[in-house]
Amino acid sequence: MTTEFSRRTLLAGACCVAAAPLVTPVSFAALPGDRRLVTIVLRGAMDGLALVQPHGDPALRALRPKLALSAEQGLVDLDGFFGLHPSAQALMPLWRSGELGFVHAVSTPYRSGRSHFDGQDMLESGGAAVQEERTGWLNRAIAAIPRSAGRKAIDVNTTSELILSGPNPVDVWTTRADLQLAEDEQAAFVRLYRHDPLFAAALSEAMETDLFSDGIFKGEKRGAGVADVARLAAGMLNGEYRIASFSITGWDTHIGQDKTFERPVADLCAAILTLKALLAPEAWRRTAILAITEFGRTAQENGSGGTDHGTGGVAVIAGGAVAGGKVHGAWPGLAEGSLLDGRDLAPTTDLRQLAAAMLYQQFAIAARDLGRDIFPGLALDRSASFLRG
Amino acid sequence: MSSAAIAASGTPAESAASTLATIAAHRFGYGVRPGEAPAADAAALIAQVRRGVAEACPFPYDGIAGRRASFAQFRALSEAQRQARRDGTVRLVGDRPVNPVQIGLAAAFLRDQHLKVQHAAASPNGFFERLASFWFNHFAVSAAKNPNMRLLVGLYEAEALRPNLAGSFTPLLQAAVLHPAMLAYLDQSQSIGPDSPVGLDRGRGLNENLARELIELHTMGAGSGYSQQDVRAAALVLTGLDYNSWAFETTFRENRAEPGVHRVLGRDYGGPERRYGDVTALLADLSGMEATRRHICRKLVVHFIADDPPPEVVEAMVATWTASDGNLLSVYRTMLEHPRSWEQAGQKARQPLDFVVASLRALDVPTEALAPLPANSAGAPAMETDPAQMAETPPGEADRAGEIAPPITAGSGSGMADPQTVPGAVNMAAPPMTVAGGAGAVMAPTEDGRVPIRANPFSVAALQALGQPLWRPPSPAGWDEGLSAWITASQLTQRIGWSHRLVARFGGDQDPRALLGTVLADAARDDTIEVVTRAPSRQAGLALLLGSPEFNRR
Numbered sequence: 001m002t003t004e005f006s007r008r009t010l011l012a013g014a015c016c017v018a019a020a021p022l023v024t025p026v027s028f029a030a031l032p033g034d035r036r037l038v039t040i041v042l043r044g045a046m047d048g049l050a051l052v053q054p055h056g057d058p059a060l061r062a063l064r065p066k067l068a069l070s071a072e073q074g075l076v077d078l079d080g081f082f083g084l085h086p087s088a089q090a091l092m093p094l095w096r097s098g099e100l101g102f103v104h105a106v107s108t109p110y111r112s113g114r115s116h117f118d119g120q121d122m123l124e125s126g127g128a129a130v131q132e133e134r135t136g137w138l139n140r141a142i143a144a145i146p147r148s149a150g151r152k153a154i155d156v157n158t159t160s161e162l163i164l165s166g167p168n169p170v171d172v173w174t175t176r177a178d179l180q181l182a183e184d185e186q187a188a189f190v191r192l193y194r195h196d197p198l199f200a201a202a203l204s205e206a207m208e209t210d211l212f213s214d215g216i217f218k219g220e221k222r223g224a225g226v227a228d229v230a231r232l233a234a235g236m237l238n239g240e241y242r243i244a245s246f247s248i249t250g251w252d253t254h255i256g257q258d259k260t261f262e263r264p265v266a267d268l269c270a271a272i273l274t275l276k277a278l279l280a281p282e283a284w285r286r287t288a289i290l291a292i293t294e295f296g297r298t299a300q301e302n303g304s305g306g307t308d309h310g311t312g313g314v315a316v317i318a319g320g321a322v323a324g325g326k327v328h329g330a331w332p333g334l335a336e337g338s339l340l341d342g343r344d345l346a347p348t349t350d351l352r353q354l355a356a357a358m359l360y361q362q363f364a365i366a367a368r369d370l371g372r373d374i375f376p377g378l379a380l381d382r383s384a385s386f387l388r389g
Numbered sequence: 390m391s392s393a394a395i396a397a398s399g400t401p402a403e404s405a406a407s408t409l410a411t412i413a414a415h416r417f418g419y420g421v422r423p424g425e426a427p428a429a430d431a432a433a434l435i436a437q438v439r440r441g442v443a444e445a446c447p448f449p450y451d452g453i454a455g456r457r458a459s460f461a462q463f464r465a466l467s468e469a470q471r472q473a474r475r476d477g478t479v480r481l482v483g484d485r486p487v488n489p490v491q492i493g494l495a496a497a498f499l500r501d502q503h504l505k506v507q508h509a510a511a512s513p514n515g516f517f518e519r520l521a522s523f524w525f526n527h528f529a530v531s532a533a534k535n536p537n538m539r540l541l542v543g544l545y546e547a548e549a550l551r552p553n554l555a556g557s558f559t560p561l562l563q564a565a566v567l568h569p570a571m572l573a574y575l576d577q578s579q580s581i582g583p584d585s586p587v588g589l590d591r592g593r594g595l596n597e598n599l600a601r602e603l604i605e606l607h608t609m610g611a612g613s614g615y616s617q618q619d620v621r622a623a624a625l626v627l628t629g630l631d632y633n634s635w636a637f638e639t640t641f642r643e644n645r646a647e648p649g650v651h652r653v654l655g656r657d658y659g660g661p662e663r664r665y666g667d668v669t670a671l672l673a674d675l676s677g678m679e680a681t682r683r684h685i686c687r688k689l690v691v692h693f694i695a696d697d698p699p700p701e702v703v704e705a706m707v708a709t710w711t712a713s714d715g716n717l718l719s720v721y722r723t724m725l726e727h728p729r730s731w732e733q734a735g736q737k738a739r740q741p742l743d744f745v746v747a748s749l750r751a752l753d754v755p756t757e758a759l760a761p762l763p764a765n766s767a768g769a770p771a772m773e774t775d776p777a778q779m780a781e782t783p784p785g786e787a788d789r790a791g792e793i794a795p796p797i798t799a800g801s802g803s804g805m806a807d808p809q810t811v812p813g814a815v816n817m818a819a820p821p822m823t824v825a826g827g828a829g830a831v832m833a834p835t836e837d838g839r840v841p842i843r844a845n846p847f848s849v850a851a852l853q854a855l856g857q858p859l860w861r862p863p864s865p866a867g868w869d870e871g872l873s874a875w876i877t878a879s880q881l882t883q884r885i886g887w888s889h890r891l892v893a894r895f896g897g898d899q900d901p902r903a904l905l906g907t908v909l910a911d912a913a914r915d916d917t918i919e920v921v922t923r924a925p926s927r928q929a930g931l932a933l934l935l936g937s938p939e940f941n942r943r
Contacts, residue, residue, distance in 0.1 A: 117534055130576075131598055134864060165863060172856065173879050180886065184925045188933055189885070192920045196938040198876050205878035255474065259484035304474055 035286045035321060035362040036237050036279075039138060039163060039245045040271055042264070042293035043120060044252035047307050048314025049299060049345060050261055051088060052102045052327060056081035059334035063300045067257055067307070082327045087265035090273060094318060100272075101324040103354055103386055105312040105332050107295060107347030114309035116252070119294030124163035126352055126375045135166030137352075137374050138245060141359050142168040144369040153243035154236050156229045164245050171209075173236070175217075175228040179210040212239055226267040227274050234278035237287070246271075251293060254306040272318045285320035288358050292351060298343050299334055312345030315354055317386060321362065328386045349384075356380050357387040407734050411910045415943040416693060416734065417725070418515025420747030421908045425513055431725035434516040438718060441517025442555045446547040448504035449540075450497070456544050457637070459497070462831050463540065464635040466490050482838035489833060494539045495840045496832035498532055499761050499849065501543030502859045506848040507759045509742075510749040517554070520721070522742060523692050524550050525860070526867035527685075528565035528607060530574040533861045538573060541637060542860040545570035558685070558715035559676040566603055566672060567639050569632035575599040575865065582628035582647025582663075595647075600624035602865045608675040610684030615654060622651040626658045626671050641665035654678075682710040689724060695736040696871055699729040734912060735942035738875035740868060741855035743943065744884060745848065748935050751908045752895045754847065761842040761849075764835055847891060855883050876941065885936050892931040901930025912939045 050067055053075060054060055060068045069075040074086030078095065082104070094100035110122040110130070118130045126137030142153055155164045155172040164170045181189065186207065193199040216235030222228060226248055233244040248271060250264035268291060276284060296313025312332070317324065330348040332338050340346040352375040359365045360380060367380040381387075410427040414420055417434055421427070428434050449456040467490045473479045480487045509518045525546050532542045549568040553561040565571060572578060580596035581588045588594060600623035605611050629646030632639050646663035656674055658667045675681060686706035690698035702724060709723040710716075724730055739747060749759065835841050844850035852859050856879075862868050869875070901921045905913055917937040924930030934940060 115535075134866070162863070171877070171879055174854070174883075178886065179882050180889070182925070185929050185932075188920050188924060188929065189936060192916055192933055192937055195914070195916055198873070199881070199938045199941070202876050202878050202881045206882045209878055210882060255479060255486045256481075256484060260486075304477065304479070 036283060037243050037358055037362045038233060038289045040291040041163060041247040042251050042291055043247050043249045045295050045297055045309055046251040046293040046313060047253060047297040051085050052104055052314050053083045054081060055083045057334045063334060066305050067301045079327060085265060087262045088269055090269045095325060098325040099318060099320055101317045101322055102327045103315040103349055104327050104329040105345055105348040106315045106329060106351045106354060107312050108351045110295060116294060123292060123294045128377055136163040138163045139166030139168050139170060140374045141365060144365045144373060145363040154241045156233050156244060156246040161245060175222045175224055175232050179206060227270045230271040230274035231278055234275050238280050238283055254308060255304040257306040287319040288321045288362050289318040290358050291316035296345055299339055299345055310344035311340050312347040315351060323386050323388045352378050353381050353384055354386060357384055361388050407912045409731060411912050412731050412734055419509055419518055420750050422750040423753050423907050431722055434725055435722055437514035437516045438555050441514040442552060446551050447508045448501045448543045448547055450500040450504055453548050460635050460637060466493060487834050487838035491536060492834045492840050493831040494536050496842055498539035499842055499844060502849045503761050503845060505859060507756045509746045511756050520554050521551050524554060529862045529865050529867040530570045531861045534574050541570040555718045558717055559673050562676045563669060563672050566607060569637040569639055572630060572632050575602055578631050580624060580628055581645045582625060585647055586644040595624050597621060597624040600627050606865055609678055609680040613680035619653050622653045623671060625651045626653060626667055629663055630668055682707050686710060691870055694730055702727045702729050737943050738872045739941050739943050740875055741852050741857035744941060745851050748891055754895045759845055759848040762845055764839055764841050764843050851887055888932045888935040892928050896928055896931045901927060901934055905934050909939050914939060
């Protein structure tokens, strides 16, 4: 009975699950302009001055005697002025191939409150003020994508995060969502739901997606680490999904930052490199990864060898579709008179411009939609160096 | 057993066969618990509310007075940690700094959360427990706002909401809106009258957050005829309202209150001297508005009966509200006595809290099995990195902590533990580790510097895994009410997976057919009876029962 739902039949019919999406019999390669966007929310305020260090700025060493690194200490020079933290060394091949870039001195319009909660609220909602917007900018963007019917977004999580929350459909999956039903039991569930269309549809989609993620994990242990999350995202993006979002935490480095910074940077590298390794080459070429944080950290290191909540920070862009090999953004300088409130890196780029540029280039969302529904009041800067046509 | 056909719309076409006791348990309660006396009519449900209001609330774990006493301990710990930071003597485990404040807060919150789930599952007053969750969602606050909120959220439900659920609406509104948890959640401490002494001195201004939610969510409802000017004027009336840090007592600071008279919806509040009474007068007037009655009666019917609520039930409740001056018990009674409230079963989805509690009740899971679990032994990582927790645990500004941000709920078992390896529950009568300070003692970090307890995969961690972490709604508007929001592919996957683990551990040798008769009774459909009866194993049969549409609808 119900052979169309039999797991074995489906498996037999799709020997290469990850390469042949079952859900929609459309090969993504055949869709014109079939681009992907991955947002990674770096929660806790990533220290941009530590990740991408302006070693060419004469004020840096005085502000950060412990945290500013020299080439001898492993800092990897990027362009003669900026250097990459040694913990991110694994990303250098991407930098050299033009698939990794940074935007420095970037910030949302959030100022002076320095609360993680409110800062993340603004980062994810895309509003110009705290609690101005109730839904996530990435969710609102879905409705504005031309021919968006076939596109789906995925939140790799158990609870939908604000950035993808809103009226437009988003699937929330976790690496551990696994039906794990024997064939007879699966048939029983199909029978159980056959006269309840809502449940029947949900189960049918669950079985399809489950097969898909089974293919992604191929029977291996499903962890909940960043590499597992990125692996699930890559598998889904190889399939029918076009937008994915997840978070990396651990950036709130008030104490002993020389050590505490390493783990989250390693996570960020693992996320980007897993996506690179597991996305099909033609998908990677059309993918933009945008890693953003709620605000930067103080220019000066504190008495505990860490840094406190600041303003201007760094955004990371990666993937075959970004303008890589460059540290974008006007450099405001770290001299005393240049710092915001005498303590923070002064923002020169509105983070919403960067997010809008990614939506514009990846999904051809009209500038008027970007400035009206997605980032209210924002006028897209088409001359931004990080914008690729 | 009879069965109701499911119409093409996906809702049962007729359920006249279901008895009142079945509908009462599913629609108005937390489901059937074998052996518990059923409530079969409005009077029995109303009696549950009376009993619920009168009984002592089991959370916070240290009691209401005990929790207030523990604030001082947390304050002392917090000051000690700040000093340690200055002195460079912060405790390190390896390279990782340990913050006992954050760990104490995480443990306290976990204990409160578990007690809430345990109580919901054990209580014979299901309608009261459901109402408590409804009102928490109506007056939503979230423990994710800042670290200290983890001490306040359970306290808020216990002292502001539960004792006030059967009286008039006005005292409930005042208790909820004026509680420090709400003032913190909606940033009232940051709202300063621009022309008040503090406002003039510091150049800080108004925050309209609380005023907007008070009108839009708590009382009148969106689009009910107020203007932005009313919101702003209400925000001016609310200036001065604040709470003392670490004492968490609501205060009125005149030097922050905007002087003068402020007109909200045609009524004037204030004067040359601003008083706390201005705030309570505004709340009383808002609670008496026609729009407020309509908004709340409709919301009750939407929550309990149908996304598209039968208007005659709402109208009857509004009339009762008017006649009884907002007596909530009378309003509930009118809902329960209306015949339309007992028709068309299964139009709503059980949300995860409802589903988890109903499942625990169906399997008669003992309360002791639902306590927090001891953290993993030293050496092993206590938590895996779970992105869900990452999202939910913004390290807070209050303690400027974040040297370590322990997940609010533990991860390694978040609903996914191998049922054979779940270790014994922590005996809460004797907390494993405490610091000096008596009954309300703060739990100290483990030897390896982590939270000493973790969330039980069958209660608190299950809610996290199912996307409805307890006391952490996504916004001031609370959780989504819609049927389709909760019956999705990922949700079903998680529910089916969790049900399997639950029955593997607690299903015992129960006969699925017998349990079907007890739990679903006359609500069982033919498909469910057939599938459960023919299930390949007892465990599969029980999982199918918990996965059935009748069990996931209400």
